[in-house]
């Protein structure tokens with residue numbers, strides 16, 4: 001069968017979710033900057049536009065129309081890690097990586113970050129401060145909430161949640177016993193030490209290639225626990241005001257292997273912090289003007305790196 005190749009293969013991709021999911025403002029801003037820098041050597045691909053496989057013993061990618069698509073040198077992945085499924089998006093990312101593309105972030109790091117327990121495992125092993133947390137594999141939830149080391153008040157979240165959805169504060173174990181049957185059973189939950197000093201307030205630090213490039217204190221709306229902007233929280237920029245916290249965010253990004261990270265820190269005491277979570281596809285506020293140039297430079301460094309040390 002005759003096969004056509006695309007006219008100009010792109011060196012730099014941005015990979016985003018399948019249609020019709022709209023791109024986030026920050027993702028569009030980054031795409032515009034990459035287009036301005038790389039012109040036709042840059043392309044945005046949605047995960048539903050590609051098919052993949054093996055032909056004559058070689059890994060291949062093609063469009064739905066049958067045109068061969070060479071793997072780019074660098075892929076900036078802007079898919080929410082929580083929405084990645086193993087046999088779909090993860091397989092595509094794996095295929096790109098195995099075809100020689102450098103993924104930002106590397107796939108291993110993205111896999112660690114899409115599960116809050118996987119992250120905690122890495123952060124704790126690296127000696128970094130995290131709240132005490134309890135989770136489970138297949139133990140029944142009704143049994144887990146009655147286990148002796150589960151103290152209340154505690155914060156409850158699904159292991160793969162995002163945007164502060166489904167995060168809540170359980171004031172006592174009785175409430176946990178009551179709601180255990182109502183919590184979704186498909187994904188495990190975690191039960192975490194409530195950092196009361198940080199109620200409704202956290203510190204988001206964006207770290208690119210080991211440098212803190214933006215930071216904001218986020219405050220929740222109406223006294224809610226979760227300070228995510230998607231839940232109505234507000235952000236006050238503060239880069240440079242909490243240098244110890246920024247250093248902790250850099251260490252957290254390194255511990256999970258992220259080149260591009262959004263680290264959520266909780267205020268544990270007047271001058272100590274604990275790591276809430278690490279995000280591998282963070283968004284940013286329009287006024288965080290250093291983020292896009294930092295990511296663009298990070299991509300250019302990967303592009304210029306010799307193939308054998310391309311960051312995989």
Ligand SMILES: Nc1ncnc2c1ncn2[C@@H]1O[C@H](COP(=O)(O)OP(=O)(O)O)[C@@H](O)[C@H]1O
Nearest residue numbers: 155161162163164165193194195202226227277
């Ligand atoms: N252990 C905790 N103690 C106090 N507040 C917390 C705790 N865990 C989470 N929060 C609050 O809830 C928000 C969302 O939790 P997070 O773990 O970041 O989940 P998501 O992935 O949904 O953003 C945090 O930004 C923080 O404001």
Ligand SMILES: [Mg+2]
Nearest residue numbers: 163164264277
């Ligand atoms: Mg968060």
